[in-house]
Amino acid sequence: MRTAYFSLLLISITLFALPITNQANQADQLRKFIKSTRSSWFHRSNSWAELDSDEVITPGGVIHQDGSMEADRIEALPGQPKDVNFNQYGGYVTVDEKRGKALFYYFVESAYNSSTKPLVLWLNGGPGCSSLGYGAMQELGPFRINSDRKTLHKNKHAWSNVANMLFLESPAGVGFSYSNTTSDYSKSGDRQTARDAYTFLVNWLERFPQYKDRDFYITGESYSGHYVPELAATILHDNMIRNRTVINLKGIAVGNAFVDGPSNDKATFEFLWNHAIISDEAYGEILRECNFSANITKKCSDVLDTIDVGQIDLYNIYAPVCFQYLNGSVGSNSQIAGYDPCSDFYVTDYLNDPTVQKAFHAKPTNWQTCSDQIDWIDEPVTTLPIIKQLIASGLRVWLYSGDVDDVVPITATRYAVHDLGLSIRHPWHPWHYQFEVGGYVVEYDGLTLVTVRDAGHMVPSYQPARSLIMFYSFLRGNLPPTY
Template structure:
């Protein structure tokens, strides 16, 4: 794996730029994961064999009678007037013996919800909230005002074209919990996939009208692990059950962390190509750093320290965005507001908000954007590329999309990862448009599409909501 000295420096470099902005929780969490010890490598490399050879059935399924009606949200505190869609939230038990339950927030389309597809959104981390980021800052129907108490409408919300579930997973993230505290110390990719699958089976019992609906999985960052792993489990269990329980049609991953060693190299290529580090520093990193090696290298450490000093205090999620600062007047004129995560934290910790959301379990800690209770991450594959290759071979629609101003999981990382799949090009690189402006670029490979989103950071729908909606709508259609 990677040597701890190298990654402590890498973490310091990024943390310095993130410490003044709570908006970068996912990046901080991802870097913590990336600096995990070498002993994790064995489990990472054997993860796919593990999941391939274990049959998930029987899955825990409980009666959901009356639960859908009980989960309906009458009104969120401070929401705009004249909301024209139904919204639901609550808990779904995934392990009754241990008392483990996952929290979800679900918004239906305001028009023709009965004919629109069902979409699951997953944020990454690992261990970050899809409610706090995905729903409240990115693609959900509302965003939080600076007062931390009221909401305003997101006109480019993805529920304009789909019915969207936001899931806080695994247990210990957001409002999701377990009554068995050891669960928080035994979390990893496989348990997360298993619990998310169990959630979906029970959720479809609670909302049976969606059982035969086309289903898609989307998300970002470390969801580059969650999404293909869950998709593989769904396909395997559909086959094992001799029945298509979940009508999975495709996956879309934004700035997705799918191959660790590729991402490490790609980050510094991106930083240099965007004039954030010096030529000499970049040359020294290229010459002295082997990101797949476990051998300590003083010259590499020195080069990374130089890069840390050269980058300065910027938002690595979006290299051109301002950071949150109480002394700055820039907040009012910049979108997205760099302090938006602070407003979300305040809102989701209001007692009246938690009551409206049916988040009625009294946890011994406040809601946070990324989990402070999940401990050691037990298992994760070093690369998801073999899994993605299998999904392509099984005919699943696979899209990568990438905000081109993110340096945490940059577009260079996504392009290097796709190159490793060795897929033939079927449609050449071309621009795509929103409101007569270039929204990004797209290239079609055999079984896979890559779309960039111009001017977007790591949280693509937050930085470029209209362009993100155009991209997402195109994904649902299968073409631009």
């Protein structure tokens, strides 16, 4: 009788729930990108490393803008809690007047002594994923969206507790950002993204002049392993050629940073094997057929394409996945405290609500978490040469990593840092939060590597408290606490 009941239950689950990964998302976007560029890694230029080349860096200037700080002030977001005690702004900054290109931003001032806090830019990766939909609404922003897709609740571990946070949707074609010259979407790439982001910053600071001399940091995750160092290099280059500090850049921090294509692919499969997700035989075949320091052969690509890890979330290999039911609702069969694997659906519905778009001062848009209309035309095979130059410039450089992500695993970050050949200043050791190990940290000459224990690709989504402690330590220039 119990066997029959159990069989009936299994049939019911099969009929009424279908396992899905989240909608086209940051991890999917990066995995597709890696696969599409894998065969050309060793035929691509590393010209981004040449900071003196005008071909690489074209500084932007002040452009006539229609917006203003007060016009961009958000009175209230639909469904937000009543006890909101901070200023928030949203709007567009034109980065190319002739082409009609404008980037959308969301800015949250700290609720605590904002005039003394630094300015921090956050960039999500993809390439082509939204910093509003991910960073602001699912990770480190002041609010999270409830499952009713209409109301918000406060994120008590928001990074705006310790900094003034600026979220940029970039490049044009991502989120609410746009160009009136649609051919721009087929000409996206690292160089143009850095140019436009720099032009955005110069003009945004004209709109918010009180932040011109403020300490400035750039943060992000995933493909921001390209975006962040390239933008930092652009800022330093422009400061140099103008012989003055246009933007007061102090440091960068990138989470689960995609910085080197070949070593990332190698590390991805090593991580899967080390975590008992692929077999000895499958990993052995990868090692036989793939040389990740040489051209990727068709045989190697075919072997990699046959790897089947099952229905797991590679953002976090131990996290629950989202199920979609036949009636259109979504849910999960297990839980991680504070994390909802179906959040992409809530964010998409909320940001497509016309009243929400109006409150953000956004143009009516079919908003998506990641853009399906941009084509990437240039990227270096590695950003390590740029990172090395940023270190030499004296910038504070941190790479942090959730340790259960397979898209850009900690293994890949360790390979990348090893390739920089830096001397160790403070050796690998645990750091703590509330008397538990929060992760591990090692300080090199010029770079700090931090892990966040039990966090996936989007570190603040899985470990909001630990990520805030890590971020606050970064801003202060201290290693995370050891007690």
